[in-house]
Amino acid sequence: MAEKRALNHRLDALRQQIDDLDEQLVRLLSARAACALEIGKVKKDGGMEIYQPSREADVLEHVQQINRGPLDDGAIKRVFERVIDEARRLERIANNEDGHEA
Amino acid sequence: MAEKRALNHRLDALRQQIDDLDEQLVRLLSARAACALEIGKVKKDGGMEIYQPSREADVLEHVQQINRGPLDDGAIKRVFERVIDEARRLERIANNEDGHEA
Numbered sequence: 001m002a003e004k005r006a007l008n009h010r011l012d013a014l015r016q017q018i019d020d021l022d023e024q025l026v027r028l029l030s031a032r033a034a035c036a037l038e039i040g041k042v043k044k045d046g047g048m049e050i051y052q053p054s055r056e057a058d059v060l061e062h063v064q065q066i067n068r069g070p071l072d073d074g075a076i077k078r079v080f081e082r083v084i085d086e087a088r089r090l091e092r093i094a095n096n097e098d099g100h101e102a
Numbered sequence: 103m104a105e106k107r108a109l110n111h112r113l114d115a116l117r118q119q120i121d122d123l124d125e126q127l128v129r130l131l132s133a134r135a136a137c138a139l140e141i142g143k144v145k146k147d148g149g150m151e152i153y154q155p156s157r158e159a160d161v162l163e164h165v166q167q168i169n170r171g172p173l174d175d176g177a178i179k180r181v182f183e184r185v186i187d188e189a190r191r192l193e194r195i196a197n198n199e200d201g202h203e204a
Contacts, residue, residue, distance in 0.1 A: 007144060007148040011144055017137050022161065023168055025127065025165075029181060030172065032123045033172050033173045035119050059124065063128050067132070068132065069132065071131060076131065082180060083127075090172060
């Protein structure tokens, strides 16, 4: 019984750590999305091509290169593919709200 | 020409910001995955059920609740669904390496 209580206490502490990490992750993801939106705006104002597959490949290469685990590189890549995809989606919405077609 | 150079300079600075944010994101994702692995270990040692859908629902609720944009709640939810999915995958691999079936 005391052992079970100790286990639950340990689980609660780890879950609290995850909740704290998630709050930091949401803040960083929001800051990243704001940067991506700004990049889209700068490109649009300069009449430049918005979609640049080579930059996306560089981003995916970079995050895998700095990865030290425990997630493997494939997992890190899949998470950032989702992050990039959501940034692109956000940019499409922003452009449509400006009265431009995506 | 000078304007184009200014634009490219601005883009480079924004991309550097994104690269810096990505490095922080990789660190936090790694720390989060280590916590998730530890939770799996504590549960296994205590003979507890590993998969807890209600905790996953709480995590997804939490990140949407603290989200202030510019990503909408659906985007935040989809990113974290991917993060949780990769943590689960990592745990399965860890359990198999211990000689247990997933």
